Each structure stands twice: as structure tokens, then as C-alpha cells.
Amino acid sequence: MRDRKAGNGMDCTTAERKISLFLAGELDERDTEEFVGHIEQCGACMEELAIQYLISEGMHRLEDGGAFDLNKELKEMLLWTKKRVRRQKRLDLVLFCAEIAAVAGSFLLSFFVLY
Numbered sequence: 001m002r003d004r005k006a007g008n009g010m011d012c013t014t015a016e017r018k019i020s021l022f023l024a025g026e027l028d029e030r031d032t033e034e035f036v037g038h039i040e041q042c043g044a045c046m047e048e049l050a051i052q053y054l055i056s057e058g059m060h061r062l063e064d065g066g067a068f069d070l071n072k073e074l075k076e077m078l079l080w081t082k083k084r085v086r087r088q089k090r091l092d093l094v095l096f097c098a099e100i101a102a103v104a105g106s107f108l109l110s111f112f113v114l115y
């Protein structure tokens with residue numbers, strides 16, 4: 001199915017365009033999150049990603065001549081990416097709270113100094 005919106009809003013056309021960027025590690029955090037979110041819910045794009053991954057990685061591996069299981073590696077890579085995005089989000093939240101605390105702190109401080 002084409003152009004069906006899945007999950008958090010990224011459509012198939014956008015997702016497909018981002019596959020090569022994703023594989024090259026050139027997506028920013030937000031795009032990565034939306035991309036992985038879409039891929040997980042869209043069989044067509046997952047397949048497309050798998051194909052492009054197999055092609056790009058497979059080429060290198062064939063040159064190396066080693067044994068490999070690219071399907072497994074792709075799954076692990078997606079899992080790892082998800083963990084990384086989640087960790088990043090948590091970190092953002094911590095920084096956000098620290099910022100609030102700092103602002104509140106300096107506000108209170110100036111309050112006490114002024115009055």
C-alpha cells in the first residue's frame with residue numbers, strides 16, 4: 001500500500017526518501033525517530049529498507065568474503081537505533097528539568113536579593 005500514513009505521521013514517500021540517509025547515518029534525531037516509527041508499522045517500507053540495506057552492506061561484505069546474516073544485523077541495528085533515540089529523549093528531559101530548576105533557582109535568588 002502506498003502513501004498510507006502509519007503511526008506518527010511520516011508517509012511512505014517520505015520514509016522511502018529517507019532510507020538511504022538513514023543507512024548513511026545522516027538523519028537527525030527527530031527524523032530517525034519518525035523514520036524508525038514508520039518502518040516498524042509499515043511492511044512495505046521495512047522491506048524497502050531491508051533491500052537497500054542488503055544491497056549496500058552486502059556489497060562490502062562480499063568483498064570481505066566473510067559469512068554474515070544481514071537480516072539479523074538490520075534488526076539489531078534498528079533495535080539499537082530505537083534504544084539510542086529513547087536514551088537521547090531521556091537526556092533531553094533531564095536537561096530540560098535542569099534548565100527549569102536553574103531558571104527557578106535564579107528567579108528565587110533575585111526575588112530574595114531584590115526584596
Ligand SMILES: [Zn+2]
Pocket residue numbers: 006011012013015038042043044045046
Ligand atoms: Zn511506509
